Amino acid sequence: MDLHAGAMLVAAGIVGGTISSLVGGAAIVTFPALIATGLDPVVATATNLVALVPGNFLASLYDRTQLPPLDRAFAGLLAASLLGAAVGAILLMLTPVSLFAAFVPALLAFATILFAYARRISDWIHARAAAQGGEANRWSGSAAALLPVSVYTGYFGAGAGVMLLAVLSIGTRGDYRSANVTKNLVTSLNSLVAACVFVAQGKVAWPATLTMMAGALAGGLIGARLAQVVPREAMRALVVIVGALLTAIFAWRYWFAP
DSSP: OOHHHHHHHHHHHHHHHHHHHHTSOTHHHHHHHHHHTTOOHHHHHHHHHHHHHHHHHHHHHHTGGGSOOOOHHHHHHHHHHHHHHHHHHHHHHHSOHHHHHTTHHHHHHHHHHHHHTHHHHHHHHHHHHHHTTSOOOTTTTHHHHHHHHHHHHHHTOTTHHHHHHHHHHHHTTTOHHHHHHHHHHHHHHHHHHHHHHHHHTTOOOHHHHHHHHHHHHHHHHHHHHHHHHSOHHHHHHHHHHHHHHHHHHHHIIIIIOO
16 A cells, blocks of 8 residues: 555544544545545445544543443343444445445435434334323334344445434434434444454455544544534535435445446
C-alpha cells in the first residue's frame, strides 16, 4: 500500500467514522475507498466492518449516559443481535455478495421510512399497551426486527446504521440521542462478532484495516460530540436524507448500472 492509498484510507476513515457514529452509513465513503485500493468486494466488506469496530465502540462510551439500562429485555435484544451478526458473517463466507446486494435498496428504503415515522409508531405501541391495561416493554417488538438487520450487518453492512437507528428509535420512543448511542454500541458488538468470523477465514486485509481504523477512531469521537450538540429534529431530518441518498445510490449500483 503506497502513501497515496494510505492517506485516502485515513481520510475515508475520519469521514466514515464521523458519519457512522452520527447517523450511520459510513460505507458510502469507506467501502468505495477500499475497493479503490484494489481489494475484492468480499475482502473490502470484511475489512470495512473490522476497521469501524473501535470507532463505533468509542462513540458509544463517549455518550454512555444515554445508553438504556442493561436489563433482561435489553440483554435479550443484544443476544439476538449478536446471533444475527454471526449468521450474516458466515453467509458472507458461503455466498457471493451480489446475491444479497440486490435487496439492499429495498431494505434501506424501508429503514428510512421506519425512522421517519419512528415516534408515531412508538406512540401507537405504547398507547395500545395502555389501552390493554399494561405498559409494553419498550424492546418487546425490537428484537424480531433487529435480528434480520443484524444478519445484514454481518453479511454486507452498507447502510446498516440507518436501519439499526430506525429499529432502535422505536425502543427509545423516538429519542435520537439515546437511539444513536445504542446504535453505536450494537453496531460495534455486531461488527466484532462478524470480525471474528472474517479473521478466522483470513478475509481481512490488515494493512488497509489498521490504516482506516486510525481515521475512524478520530471520526468516531467527532461524530459522538456532534450528536450531543446538534438539535434532535435536525438530526432526524439528516438521517432521513442520508437514508434516501443511500437508497438512491445503491439502487443505481445494483439495479440500474450497466
